Amino acid sequence: MKKLILLFVCCLMAWGVTVPANAKGIIKIGGVGPLSAPGSFESGKEMKMAMEQAIEEINAAGGVLGKEVALVFEDTQGLPEKGTAAMERLVLKHKAVAVVGEFHSSVAKAEIEVANRLKVPLIIAEAWADVITAKQYKYVFRIAPANSLFYRKIANWIHAAGFKNVVMITENSDYGIGVERVIREQLKNAGIKMTSITAERTIQDFTPQLLRFKLATPRPDLLFGIFTGAGELLMVKQAHEIGFAPTKETALFAVGTDALHKEFWEITGQSGQYVLTKTGYYPGIKFTEKTDPFIKRFKEKYNREPTFAAMEAYEAVYLVAHALKRAGSTDPDALVAALEKTRFTGLRGVIRFSLDREPAYMYHQWPGTPAFVIQYTQVNQPYTDALLLWPKAHSNGQLMKP
Amino acid sequence: MSLEVKDVFAGYYADINILQGVSVSAEKGRITIVIGANGVGKSTLFKVIYGFLKPHSGKIIYNDEEITGTNPYTISKKGISYIPQRRNIFPYLSVEENWEMGAWIFRKDKKRMKQRIKANYERFPTLGSKRKTDAGSLSGGEQRMVEIGRALMVDPDLILVDEPTAGLAPVVAKEIYSKLKQLNRVENKTILLVDQNIRQAMKIADYIYILELGKNKTQGSKAAFETDLKAMIKDWLF
Amino acid sequence: MTEYLLLQALNGLIIGLIYALMALGLTLIFSVLKIVNFAHGELYMLGAYFSYYLAKLFGFPPVLAVLSSMIIVFFIGVVIEVLFLRPVYTGAVERKDEYAILITFGLSIFLQNLALFVFGPWTRRSPSFMSGTTSVYSLSISNDRLFVSALAVVFMIATLVIIGRTFMGKGLRAVSQDREAAAIAGINPFKMNLLAFGAGSALAAAGGALIGPIFLIFPTMGAMPVIKSFVIIVLGGMGSIKGCIIASLILGEAESLGSVLFPDLTRGLAYKNAIGLLFLVVVLLVKPTGLFGEKHVRMK
Numbered sequence: 001m002k003k004l005i006l007l008f009v010c011c012l013m014a015w016g017v018t019v020p021a022n023a024k025g026i027i028k029i030g031g032v033g034p035l036s037a038p039g040s041f042e043s044g045k046e047m048k049m050a051m052e053q054a055i056e057e058i059n060a061a062g063g064v065l066g067k068e069v070a071l072v073f074e075d076t077q078g079l080p081e082k083g084t085a086a087m088e089r090l091v092l093k094h095k096a097v098a099v100v101g102e103f104h105s106s107v108a109k110a111e112i113e114v115a116n117r118l119k120v121p122l123i124i125a126e127a128w129a130d131v132i133t134a135k136q137y138k139y140v141f142r143i144a145p146a147n148s149l150f151y152r153k154i155a156n157w158i159h160a161a162g163f164k165n166v167v168m169i170t171e172n173s174d175y176g177i178g179v180e181r182v183i184r185e186q187l188k189n190a191g192i193k194m195t196s197i198t199a200e201r202t203i204q205d206f207t208p209q210l211l212r213f214k215l216a217t218p219r220p221d222l223l224f225g226i227f228t229g230a231g232e233l234l235m236v237k238q239a240h241e242i243g244f245a246p247t248k249e250t251a252l253f254a255v256g257t258d259a260l261h262k263e264f265w266e267i268t269g270q271s272g273q274y275v276l277t278k279t280g281y282y283p284g285i286k287f288t289e290k291t292d293p294f295i296k297r298f299k300e301k302y303n304r305e306p307t308f309a310a311m312e313a314y315e316a317v318y319l320v321a322h323a324l325k326r327a328g329s330t331d332p333d334a335l336v337a338a339l340e341k342t343r344f345t346g347l348r349g350v351i352r353f354s355l356d357r358e359p360a361y362m363y364h365q366w367p368g369t370p371a372f373v374i375q376y377t378q379v380n381q382p383y384t385d386a387l388l389l390w391p392k393a394h395s396n397g398q399l400m401k402p
Numbered sequence: 403m404s405l406e407v408k409d410v411f412a413g414y415y416a417d418i419n420i421l422q423g424v425s426v427s428a429e430k431g432r433i434t435i436v437i438g439a440n441g442v443g444k445s446t447l448f449k450v451i452y453g454f455l456k457p458h459s460g461k462i463i464y465n466d467e468e469i470t471g472t473n474p475y476t477i478s479k480k481g482i483s484y485i486p487q488r489r490n491i492f493p494y495l496s497v498e499e500n501w502e503m504g505a506w507i508f509r510k511d512k513k514r515m516k517q518r519i520k521a522n523y524e525r526f527p528t529l530g531s532k533r534k535t536d537a538g539s540l541s542g543g544e545q546r547m548v549e550i551g552r553a554l555m556v557d558p559d560l561i562l563v564d565e566p567t568a569g570l571a572p573v574v575a576k577e578i579y580s581k582l583k584q585l586n587r588v589e590n591k592t593i594l595l596v597d598q599n600i601r602q603a604m605k606i607a608d609y610i611y612i613l614e615l616g617k618n619k620t621q622g623s624k625a626a627f628e629t630d631l632k633a634m635i636k637d638w639l640f
Numbered sequence: 641m642t643e644y645l646l647l648q649a650l651n652g653l654i655i656g657l658i659y660a661l662m663a664l665g666l667t668l669i670f671s672v673l674k675i676v677n678f679a680h681g682e683l684y685m686l687g688a689y690f691s692y693y694l695a696k697l698f699g700f701p702p703v704l705a706v707l708s709s710m711i712i713v714f715f716i717g718v719v720i721e722v723l724f725l726r727p728v729y730t731g732a733v734e735r736k737d738e739y740a741i742l743i744t745f746g747l748s749i750f751l752q753n754l755a756l757f758v759f760g761p762w763t764r765r766s767p768s769f770m771s772g773t774t775s776v777y778s779l780s781i782s783n784d785r786l787f788v789s790a791l792a793v794v795f796m797i798a799t800l801v802i803i804g805r806t807f808m809g810k811g812l813r814a815v816s817q818d819r820e821a822a823a824i825a826g827i828n829p830f831k832m833n834l835l836a837f838g839a840g841s842a843l844a845a846a847g848g849a850l851i852g853p854i855f856l857i858f859p860t861m862g863a864m865p866v867i868k869s870f871v872i873i874v875l876g877g878m879g880s881i882k883g884c885i886i887a888s889l890i891l892g893e894a895e896s897l898g899s900v901l902f903p904d905l906t907r908g909l910a911y912k913n914a915i916g917l918l919f920l921v922v923v924l925l926v927k928p929t930g931l932f933g934e935k936h937v938r939m940k
Contacts, residue, residue, distance in 0.1 A: 036753060037860035041761035172910055199909035202864050204855040207651055208900045209909050215644055230763045230856045241773055241782040258763070267765040267856055452824065478826040490821035492814045494938060502807070503814045507826040509807050552825060 027064060027330060029055070029320050030090030030099035031073035032083065032111060033125075033313075038201075039078025040229045043103045043257055047125060047313035048073050049302050051101065053294075054317035064324045071317070072096055078103075080110035087114035087122075097330040098123065098323075100316035103309065105129035105174040112140045121335045123319055125312040126257075129178045134360035139332065141339055141353055143312050143319070143346075145280065145369040146361040147178040153371040154255075154278055155186030157390040161399055163222040163251070167213050168196040169206065169235060170226040176201075179226045179255065195220070199231075206235045207242060214244040221250055228256035233267045240271030248401050251276060253373075260307040260383045273379050274402050276389070280308030280348065282372045283384045285394055287348045294347050305382055308348070315346040340364075375400060404430040404560055404592045405451070405482075410460030412450045419458060420446045422616040428560060428594040433586050435595045435603045438613035444596040445487055447613075448562050452484045453477050464560070479507050483553035487564040491545050491552075493538025497529055500537050500548050504555030515555075522551040525581070543574035550581065560592045561585070567599055575599065579606055604628075643777060648896050654785050656892020657792040658847055660885050662865055663872040664799055665843030671816040671879040671939035672836035673725065675740035680844050680869060681862025682751035687713050687845025688857040689759055692766045702769045703791070706849040710842040717841025718834050720747065729833065748866075755859040766852030788850045795846050796885065799839075803881065803939075812836055816879065816939035868916065875920050877933020887931060891916045 031051050033044035055071045063069055072094045074086035083102070090096040091114070098121040102108040108127035115122035116137040124132055124142040128150065133142050158166065166187060170176040180196060187194050197209060213220055223245045225235045232254050239245045245252035252275050258264060259277035268275070281287075283295070294314065298306040306314075323338035324330065344351045349368050356362040373390035374383060377400055387397040405428040413420040420443040428434040436444055449455040451462055453474040462470045464480060472480075492500050501522055505515040523530050526547045532540065537548050546566060553561055563582065567575035583606040585591045597603040604610070610627055612619040662684055669677045690709035694700040700708060724743050726732075733739040769791075770783040803809035815822040815832040823829055847865065848857075855861070872891055876883025898915035902908035923931065 035761075036756055037863070041756060041859075042763065045761045169909070195906065197906040197909055200913055203909060203912060204864070205651070205655065205896075206909070208648055208896060211644060211647065212900060215641075230858055230861075233763055233765075234856060241780070243773065243775075243780045261762065263762045263764065267763060269765075269768075454820070454823075473828075474820075474823040475826050475828045478824065484824050486820070486824070490818050490824070492817040492821065494817055495810060495813060499810055503810060503822070503825045503827065506811065556826070 025067050027067045027069050027324065028072050028094050028096045029069055029317060030087075030094065030096030030101075031071050031313075031317075032076050032086050032090070032099055032101040032107075033073070033103050034078045034107070035073075035075035036077050039076065039107075040103055040257075042229070042261065042263075043126070043307075043309050044075070046261075046304075046307065046310045047101055047103065050298065050306060050310035050314040051317050053298060053301060054314045054321075058318070058321050064321050065328070065330075069321060073101075076102065076104070076107050076111075078107060080107050083107035083110040084114055087111050087120075088118070091118045091120045096120070097332075098320045098335060100320060101125050101313060102127045105132065105178065108132050109174065112137055115139045119332050121320070121323075121332055121339060123316040123339075125316040126309045127175075129174050130361040132361075133363050133365045136357060136360065136363040138336060141319075141364040143315055143351060143366045143369065145371065146365055147175075148182050148359070148361055149365070149367070150278075150280075150369065150371045151179055151182040152186060153391070154373060155183050155190075157373045158183075158187065158222065158224075158253075159190040159192065160392070161389075163192060165193045165218055165220045166195075166222045166224055167220040168194065168224045168226060169209065170196060170198045171201045171228065171231060172198045173201055175228070176226045183224065183226075199227075201227075201229070201231060203231060204234055206238050210235075210239050210242055210244050214242060214250075219249050222253060223250055224253045224255070226255045228258060230258075232256035232258045233264065236268045236275055237271045240268070246274035246276075246402060251399070251401070253277065257307055257309055260305075262304055262382070265380045270379060272376055274375065274377070274400060276373060276375045276399075277383070277386075279372045279374055279383060280370055281311055282370075282374065282388050282394070284388075284396075287370075288345050288350075290345060291347045305384060307383075311347045315344075315351060318346070319344055319351065404428050404465065405594065406461075406463040407447070407451065408461040408463065410447070410450055410457045410462070412446060412455055412457040412460070414455070416458075420616055421450065421457070421460075423460075424613065424616065424618060426594075426611050426618075428592055429609065430559075430592050431586075431590055432608040433582070433593045433595060433606050434609045434611070435597055435607040436611045436613060437597060437600050437603065438619070440598070442613045443616045444613065445564055448484065448486070448564050448596060451562060452482070478556050478558070481556070481559040482562065483556060483558040483560070484562045485549050485553050485564060485566060487568055489545060489549075491537040491540075491548050494536055496534050497537055497540070497548055498533045500552050501555055504552035507556060518555050518557065522554065525554070526551055541574075542570050543577065546570065546574075546578055547581070550578075550585075554585075558591065560594065563593060563595045565597055565599070566595070567597075567602070575602060579603070582606060645897070645900075647776065647781065648900055649893060650781065651785075652893035652896030653889065654789040654892070655896060656889035657789045657796070658851055659865070659868055659872055659892055660888035661792050661795055661850070662844050662847040663869040663876075663884050663888050664796065664881065665840035665847070666866075666869045667840075667873050667876075667879065667881060667884045667939070668803075668812070668836050668843065669840035670873060672812055673721075673728075673740075673833055675725065675728065675737070676744070676870075677837075677840070678741065678744040678866070679720070679747040679751060680840075681864075681866030682748050682755070683713055683717065683841045683844040683862070684848035684851075684865055685755060685857075685859065685862040686716065686751065686848070687842075688766070688848035688852045688861060689755065689764075690845070691849035692764050692852055692857055695767050702767055702853075705766070706791070706846065709849045710845045713845035714838040714842040717838040720841070721834050721837040725833070725837065726830070729830065748862075752859050752862075759859065761859065764852075764857040766849070766857065768853050782854075784853050788854060791850055792846075795843070799843065800881070802839075808835070813939045818938075864913075871916055871920050873930075875923055875930055877930030879934075879939050880930070880932035881939065883930060883932030891919070894919050 033047045035044045076083040076086050100123045103126045105127040121139050126144045128147045130146045170180040254277050327334040327338040353364050354362045354367050374386040376386050407426045410424050411419045450457050453472045456471045611621045687709050691705040694705040728736045769787040773780040773782045872887045876887030899908040899912040
């Protein structure tokens with residue numbers, strides 16, 4: 001009897017393991033992103049939510065190539081080696097036809113190597129390091145901006161807004177160092193004085209350095225924080241606590257995506273008012289007819305405002321589905337050819353991939369990715385209501401000081 | 403009859419018995435000593451009595467109640483104290499705090515605790531000036547006294563003493579033996595003593611057991627042994 | 641500049657006090673149970689979350705939320721001890737030290753991921769104990785930091801009094817100094833293990849709950865502080881309570897002043913965590929048992 005039960009259990013397990021892999025009616029799309037430490041799991045989670053929403057919609061509309069699509073998401077933990085393993089599992093074990101996602105540049109750098117080796121299309125949704133597209137791999141695409149592409153626009157704003165003495169605090173990650181380099185070069189060219197310091201990602205107390213900046217003469221007029229996760233929020237809070245920024249004398253620009261999450265206000269409270277940040281999306285500007293419905297559904301489903309990381313993740317899934325339809329098969333080379341010819345109306349414009357090889361990071365990169373500088377003018381303001389300062393063409397107000 | 407150890411087999415591993423059927427009894431009001439060569443299982447015997455080691459077979463009976471395998475921390479409630487061979491004072495507690503710990507089982511009764519501590523200072527007047535000193539910084543003999551004092555806190559009827567003078571200077575050793583004798587004669591404590599220091603131990607003993615290779619070799623009252631002690635020791639032990 | 645260094649020293653003191661709470665808990669557990677609790681940072685994290693939710697969902701006043709959270713985590717500690725650490729003392733496991741390391745390490749990873757699952761990945765912040773800032777000349781310091789350090793001092797003194805003066809505390813020290821002798825004296829070592837692990841957990845929880853409004857709450861928040869606590873107990877000398885507190889304050893100051901006096905100002909923050917470790921290495925080279933430690937781990 002015991003043996004019989006054991007046999008039965010074994011059969012059940014074997015069935016459970018093999019059925020999805022053998023199912024003929026499913027096309028699998030791989031998802032990658034951080035869902036646990038030391039990664040920025042809050043952003044990874046948001047991206048996963050958006051991907052799931054896209055998958056649901058695509059299936060509701062009848063799937064692709066007569067089949068259902070399914071998302072297989074792997075947690076990459078912000079660790080390059082986990083990214084490599086995740087990619088290999090997705091492609092070799094789950095037979096994913098393409099992979100989308102990733103938030104950390106350092107992990108994306110590992111993942112593109114696997115994509116190139118295993119010949120599977122990979123659309124990077126939210127990792128910004130130039131090198132990701134600058135390697136010019138055939139199978140690698142990106143809808144997130146490249147650091148140089150995006151931060152050149154932000155640096156232009158710093159210059160145009162008339163700041164003379166900028167201090168930067170940067171997390172020592174691929175992302176932080178990459179952004180810092182772009183801004184530093186641009187500011188140097190514009191002749192703006194600048195001090196830059198780096199810190200561990202896990203640092204919790206910025207007070208010593210912030211105090212030092214506050215006491216410096218001349219006092220800096222802009223604190224530019226290149227941090228993600230809790231570090232960014234702590235920096236904002238502590239800069240305010242010691243009366244350094246945002247103040248009449250010193251403005252505060254927090255670059256990380258966490259400044260757009262609703263938790264930003266719970267944590268910073270009063271300190272968040274007048275903080276500047278960047279976004280790849282701003283409402284009120286008529287991007288496409290898909291923008292508002294997406295946001296409405298996302299809010300209904302998850303009860304939170306999507307950031308552009310969510311939008312990119314959502315778009316990336318659609319880009320794969322779109323390319324699959326046009327390619328008419330799941331063959332990777334056919335998919336790449338289809339992706340290269342993409343003209344897809346996304347949430348923030350018509351997405352296409354550049355084939356330019358100069359500058360290097362432009363290859364397979366969406367050049368149109370928008371960049372906005374916004375400022376919170378009130379406590380508890382959703383970022384969609386914040387003041388839009390840049391680009392000038394869309395701006396709806398002037399930089400505000402306390 | 404106060405304590406009876408009946409036919410105990412015990413050891414640290416399942417299949418190796420260090421004690422191979424040892425039987426010892428400590429009669430009320432007497433000093434009973436157990437002697438034997440090194441490694442004969444004398445300390446093991448005490449570990450079994452005090453519950454640190456479960457015997458593979460055999461019984462421990464105290465005042466007609468079987469206590470085989472009782473936890474060490476509940477045995478003191480039955481009126482038995484144990485002074486192991488190795489140093490076991492609390493080195494970073496003061497002399498007085500060490501004694502307070504000996505009163506753990508009646509810690510709510512502060513009055514009784516005070517009385518018992520006072521009695522200890524009377525027994526060991528030299529410790530009177532060191533009540534606040536960390537026990538770890540006392541001399542070896544003083545540490546032994548602290549241990550004996552701690553064992554006396556519960557006012558036990560029976561005290562198990564394991565080689566009380568190992569490593570102590572002869573003068574100090576003599577003092578310890580006289581203290582033990584005093585406890586027996588004046589305070590009427592039953593004492594079961596395991597020792598290597600045969601000459602000194604014999605002086606205070608009423609009844610003697612000799613173990614050999616985990617078994618009882620012989621036993622008898624002191625009078626029986628006193629006649630040709632020297633020869634017997636030579637014969638049995640060396 | 642003097643004013644700045646003074647304020648920086650004050651900041652270091654505050655950080656040091658928080659370190660001390662957590663390290664005290666670790667010392668307590670280490671010296672009584674003789675095991676290194678790798679899940680200590682997660683108890684700190686749980687303390688922060690419980691305090692946060694008690695305040696947010698049930699409207700507890702902040703200080704009451706901290707105290708309640710300590711009580712909850714005390715009992716979580718008790719459950720952990722009974723379920724996972726008891727086998728070390730009943731002889732059910734052969735390799736006691738290795739078992740304890742693996743089980744607490746596994747517990748740490750489990751609790752982190754459980755928190756990620758239950759509380760979500762978003763960063764939280766407990767309500768302020770006292771909002772606003774206090775200004776000293778042109779420099780200001782948040783009231784939360786002042787309040788938190790005052791509370792930390794209160795908890796610390798309470799711990800010292802309990803361990804140093806009460807009968808229970810002496811019993812804990814007795815078990816730590818000689819388990820066997822304590823058992824002979826009638827002290828139940830299993831109960832003391834429970835008490836030590838519970839109290840150590842509650843102290844970690846206090847650290848986390850107090851830091852909640854200052855350094856934010858997230859599932860991995862305990863990872864760094866637990867490393868700091870290890871540094872502290874080794875630096876102070878394992879088992880020494882005095883050493884633990886002094887080492888906490890030294891580490892707080894070393895980090896705080898070290899990162900601003902670092903020769904290359906732009907790298908000061910980047911080497912902040914390294915400064916404490918460097919200090920540890922130097923101390924251990926000179927005195928391998930730490931500042932106040934001895935060869936054997938006994939609580940004193």
